[in-house]
Amino acid sequence: MYQKVSTNLNFVDREKETKKFWEENDIFRKSMENRKEGPTYTFYDGPPTANGKPHIGHVLTRVIKDMIPRYRTMKGYMVPRKAGWDTHGLPVELEVEKLLGLNGKEQIEEYGMEPFIKKCKESVWKYKGMWEDFSGTVGFWADMENPYVTYDDNFIESEWWALKEIWNKGLLYKGFKIVPYCPRCGTPLSSAEVSQGYKAVKERSAIVRFKAVGEDAYFLAWTTTPWTLPSNVALCVNPDETYVKVKAADGYTYYMAQALLDTVLGRLATEDKPAYEILETYKGKDLERREYEPLYACAGECAEKQHKKGFFITCDNYVTMTDGTGIVHIAPAFGEDDARVGRDYDLPFVQFVDGKGCLTAETPYAGKFVKDADKDVLVDLDKEGKLFDAPKFEHEYPHCWRCDTPLIYYARESWYIKETAVRDDLIRNNNTVNWIPESIGKGRFGNWLENIQDWAISRNRYWGTPLNIWECEGCGHQECIGSRDELEKRSGNPAAQTVELHRPYIDEITMVCPDCGKTMKRVPEVIDCWFDSGAMPFAQHHYPFENKEIFEQQFPAQFISEAVDQTRGWFHSLMAESTLLFNKAPYENVIVLGHVQDENGQ
Template sequence: MYNPVDSKADFPKQEEKILKFWEENETFKKSVSQREGAEEYVFYDGPPFATGLPHFGHFIPSTIKDIIPRYQTMKGKKVERRFGWDCHGLPVENLIEKELGINSKHEIEAYGVANFNDKCRASVLKYTSEWRKTITRMGRWVDFDNDYKTMNPDFMESIWWVAKSLWDKGMIYEGKYILPYCPRCATVLSTHELAQGYKEKQDPAITIRFKVTKAPAAFKDPEMENGSTYFLAWTTTPWTLPSNEGLCMGPDIEYVKIKDKESGDFYILAESRLSTYYKNETDYEVVYKKSGKDFIGAKYEPLFPYFKDLAVKEDGSDGAFRMFNADYVSTEDGTGIVHIAPAFGEEDSKVFKGTGIPSVEPMDAECKFTKEVTDYAGRFVKDCDKDIMDRLKKEGKLVKRDQILHQYPHCWRCGSPLIYRGIGSWFVKVADEHERLLKANSQIKWQPSHIKEGRFGKWLAGARDWAISRNRYWGNPIPIWKCPDCNDTLCVGSRKELEELSGVYPEDLHKQFVDKITIPCKKCGGTMKRIPEVFDCWFESGSMPYAQQHYPFENKEYFESHFPADFISEGLDQTRGWFYTLTVLASNLFDKPAFKNCIVNGIVLASDGRKMSKSLRNYTDPNEAINKLSADAIRLFLMHSAVVKADEIRYSDEGVRDVIKSIILPLWNSYSFFVQYANIDGVTCTGHEFDSKLPENPLDRWILSVAQKMVKDVSSALDDYDLSAAIDPMLSFIDQINNWYIRRNRRRFWKSGSDADKLEAYGALYSALKTFALVAAPFIPFLSEELWQNLKTSEDKESVHLIDYPVYNEKFRDEDLEFKMASVQKAV
């Protein structure tokens, strides 16, 4: 007898019982240990922060990371699954700043770096128990007990080895570039971090007139020197105007000098932009037309007096406040003339490179104007936009004032608008390594496949050098020591090496400990001190393959035989995050990728199409959803969607209910039907019903055949890492078994007695259900286990997850019969 099946099952409650069964029987551990000695399948888990609770966005990669390892385990491989935690970085620091009520770097230093870091350490794993509970409740099997943490000394030491290895290859250097900078966090961001923080923002878009004081060498124009001619330039960053040092035209763009009939003044701007500033051609008169290259060297009067001395260089030649040319200038917006503040724009900086004109940067670490800009000193630069525009209007220099709605980069950690500025930073060479990166990428199988040559491949092909240093506190200190007397530098690759150089062996590698350690300078006899910066936390997560094994200090042979990973999975944003940093480091250290296969998921939006937001309350609490709807239903809803193809999905409870109604309940009804009638008739199946010969009834042979088709199709899709394609055959099978096989066979089950035909029908249905439980086990682990527990025989193992995955059996396949049945179904 089979255990009776309630037709109105409480699936969430049922899942709780199965979780208890797995825990009591240590089923996960058994699934790994029983494969001891088998071929290993290597999985890397990207570390999340435990500073917040898991949400639907975490459910997607977490479910993917469960399905593939479960499948590979059932295929006979040993798959260890180790969880990891991202412990360092600004997300943690920002939380502590809020907790302490401090809002700047100097306040942290006043509080004490050691005290601050202790607070960070105490809070960094705040929600680990909630993560463990929620992720486990979703049915994911992962080893939380043997997790890795990026703040552990062994993990940190391996990152020092990574840095030293790159240093020895000449791939780490100190430089100064125009980089995105967060004024709130007072540190630089890498270019690959920008994609995570773009927001729509209203900014001023103003046109300024610059009074020409000297004509260019290419031609004479007396009106350029009598104060009546102006260059019109456009900008969306008024706060950079006090630092203006030049103007720039496109060399081949056609510019016109016009006379404004109302004011009598002369203006120079791109010909194609005239209609933006004049509605009627009768409002102006064209004096002449020339190319941008003709205006090179023309001089103008500084807008502000702060740096007027830069107009002439020490040798008496022309300095700042003149016209330059550059190909990046366009006529898509503005006037076709851009203002240049070389300290605050990458293209601007390139224009000034080699001119001998110093770049002025009158702002401090928190992006407040310094004392040189006397009128706005001590104020955050962007807060001065309005006052600057009002002043320019009052002085007759503001020609036009608009607003522009555009995508502007914000800090992905604290949400502050970023400032582009010249920053001294430590870099890993990437721009010269494109060929090596693309070679590594060519060895990776991406799902969806377009990521390879598309988003990821294009990003690699144009990637710039990686700014790896952060002017912060709670992070892995960059192990570079520098002599203040002779500027000699050295990179330390281990605690032992540091002891040999300094006499001190640090047990803890955090900033407050290693910053006290000095090294005698061999070059000049001075004292070398560690540079103050810590690593970008992406450098840490990109180093996890080595650091989680404490390589090369331990597990050297094990790591080298288990690298690269067979599989990883994360969201689309990680093409410029974890996937990228893994690839940069692995290709430079080992000339190979860090992983062989990758499934990239998209993002989950709320049902209204907006980002899920606690403040908007536009989604159900994840734990509440699981307890109300079931983990299996949520897993199926997410996995059978465009989200596993790097696309967006709108989550809704209603969508999950549809999955229950159209997929889970039909399956449950089929299972319930079998159990109910088998118990009535006292039939217990063995699974060997068709060992010697196939059933006589074509419906039975057909259901066994389509079951094998399902095995083949699902296995093929999973081998291709195509989860959505793997679910389709299962859904089709549920429909066939429930809406065709059982409906066409009801009378056979209702017959009295136990004739051979009836027993064959039971045997076929039993085999179909059992095969389905095995095939679906990686996707819906709870429901598959429930079916297995009731249908298993004394020969079977205690859990469906300890069984080998079904192997396609051609003996039961009858494609001719499938074609005939499909024709019948089509006719019906």
Template sequence: MSFKEVSGRYNGPALEDEVLEFWREYKIFEQTLKQSAGGPLYTWNEGPPTANGKPGIHHVLARSFKDLYPRYKTMRGYHVPRKAGWDTHGLPVEHEVEKELGIFDKKEIEEKIGIDDFTRRCRESVMRYIGDWEKMTERMGFWVNLDEAYYTLDNSYIESVWYLLKTIWDKGLIYRGYKVVPYDPRIGATLSSHEVALGYREVDDPSIYVRFKVEGEDNTSFLVWTTTPWTLPANLLLAVHPDVDYVYVETEGETLILADALRTEVLRELEYKVLRKLKGSELVGMRYQPLFTYLEVDGDAFRVLPADFVTTDSGTGIVHTAPPYGVDDLALGQENGLPVIHTVGQDGHFLPEIEAVAGMFFKDADKPLIRILKERGLMFRSEQYRHSYPFGWRTGDPIIYYAKNAWYIRTSDIRDRMVELNQTIKWVPENIRDGRFGKWLENNVDWALSRERFWGTPLPVWTDGDGEYVAIGSVGELEALTGRNLSELDLHRPAVDEVTFEKDGKTFSRVPEVIDCWFDSGAMSYAQWHYPFENR
């Protein structure tokens, strides 16, 4: 008997190639599935990786974890089907195409490239990278069914997502709301709370104390602290807490009004004299001179109003209120019949009417606005302070909190149920259950579902443009309303945008938004099977 010569040099890659070839030739993965058929089912879902670029070594680590548990359960006698999947929508894919084009502005993409050409490029880009992912998946020995993989861009997948959204709609859990939302102006997209959490970093920002001159009282000002000078041209109100003690203090020839509890912290080494002490409720209704007069305001603006959100933890106890750029600001303005007047456009740049900073990016306007306030004698103190601020997780640009319309899922309605179910999950490490993830659930806010972008699952809502909306849950439902055969329709923009129908004498057109691609991923346990249209 003769034996194959054994080399004294270990060649790991060559041995791995031999094992992979053996697995391919004898269909070892397929045989494990045949042999375990009839055994207890262990359900395994491929949370789809985003195929927006070439895979890296960290993806090998993640897929090793994914491979570990199905193999273990198979060896324990379970039947573990493994269907691969690819997340093919969303900003990561768009960003890759933007880099190829050298164009990052949303409006410029629409004008120079067009939605049709841009979404075509997105499809081509993601399919190109999926080939690289398949090679890596096979080379590392990850057993998963690549031949029957699901793609979130497939019409069948999108239709299942539409069905799920229509189901949620029918429960009254999807709504269109005008809210102040975290918004990335460079890409023109509303961000969800978990996307915002990905982009925080420590930065130095202005910390300024501004004089708001009191009408009818000589040389007297409300002293107001803000860290967002760029919002001052949009100021319409000042807010005080009705039950807090405030003081008039005289210092260096002027009179300032601020919270009594904060006067030592704010005035520091200055010599001053307390002239009067009063409750915040006594300040309500007082009027002040606007800092800027670029915009005409319809409504009873530039006065002091009571608000429970005012605290004496920091600042001066008097809060500058700009309705377009703060959750509390918007609510206070709306409660008092004031309009929402934007000074910054959705591209993040100041509008032409704001002459001093027209066309400037909102954060870049801080310095010139501070200089103007100093020149006009309205700046009491200007400093810098370090704090955590959110930036776009894909763009790296500052996030702006911006009042606009968006579509939401009312996840807050089921917050308690999610917290309860979280307690039934075995977390490793266990502290995540009640720590980071648990706290996130407890503080859950409604999911900002819509994205004002191009490449994604279109939000299946049609409108007459006059406040009536119809949610569509399937292609068949859309066919019934249009009277057309839509079996060949690509369910992406812009093709789906061109589908209209008549209802009650009105023409209904699709709303322009696509959905958060995280919903795509979360829908995979249904949509990978084209449920409920197949595999029911």
């Protein structure tokens, strides 16, 4: 029955022979068929991005992904393993943009959303053949003939069901948050994406004179982003630190932190004159609510329109004595700390930058990209005698990992899943998982879950699962739609049963607002494609619309395996959705793999 193992070292030929035998005799299918009655051992295959090429790292994952299921098969288990393809998202759109010679959202909309979407759908299959050959060559068995595809309408309908479940629990909401934002791509980035793009840059920072109201003195404040100064609405000091009022050698009277006096003012000293003379000393808290004159008239006007008081000193512990002057400029639209201070003090909200990263018409710098406006701001302030200094400043600044544009921190409306509300469930479910190595599950992943933030799931793009929320133009009433049936019922439009569940087609379906009778339209957002891959346990079976039994038999997975970079990716999205929907871990055993470098060290 067994062939004698040959002693020659011609492994490639031997592999090819085995592969041929498997193919000709349909061994994979038979291995499942023969064990139909056996116990089930489920493996979930994390879907690779179909429009990316397989690389050396995939060899290791595919080998491990095959080895455990193969062992279980040999032990008599039926091991379902559907291959899958991750097909939505910005990487696909970017590739199509490049292909068509388009740059940015405006040009996409000019080109037309429908032809653009069609190209996206085509493009995801570019490397399908390469993936199939590759999987065959490394001996990876999976059902590649009937894969799940995340852009499939049934897959999307299952996601709609899931989102509606989450909505019904009150855990899907529209929020206003400061996000790292790429002005070229026109989309916010996740923290994982931001961490991929830090670069050291040398820029001009600004130390600015803010004129105190009612006295001939100035608050000296420092910023690394001069373009945010037209949107300034407050200054901030640390309530517990010591601040001073000094007469400086340049003739001005300044307020600033005592600890930084020499660093900032030291250069003013001359042979017969000290750099400064201390007039008074304060705790930061003493300066709270002191007023100053708006640096830019446009910000003052904007605050007035909102009937909100700004342009005074606020207190917050985030202000440090390591850089600058100990007084920080506050623009709530452009920083997380700024936004928090803005909420605490009910400051006006001034956002003089548009979605393309350009200064708006209210400012003297209309149409200028933020980083280019820096210079103009400095020149203007200098002319008006408001610039104390513009020291060069070197820091690590995040850039878009896709297009290399400097990111900005920017207030955006976004849809969130309130994961903070289920943090304890996430931790408890994670503790049921057998992680190999254990340190990833308990350490890296576990720690991250302990500090979980709400999941920003919306993307202002085109090629993705459309967010299934309809909003009234008149009164803002919102409804979440969980299925085609429900959409047909609410819209009265039979096309709801057959329409492709993508933009722009789905946006044609509108409904009537039950509150005010006006038209309700779908919100323009699509969702994070990580939600797609996290939905694969149920969406691959079109659950709960079909295949209830199969889903229940194959959930949770006994085994998954991916590289360590999936802690914030697939490991998370699976765990989050499974916890929110079933309050159960979606996987029982995980083998986490390190990274493999190719001959170029990549």
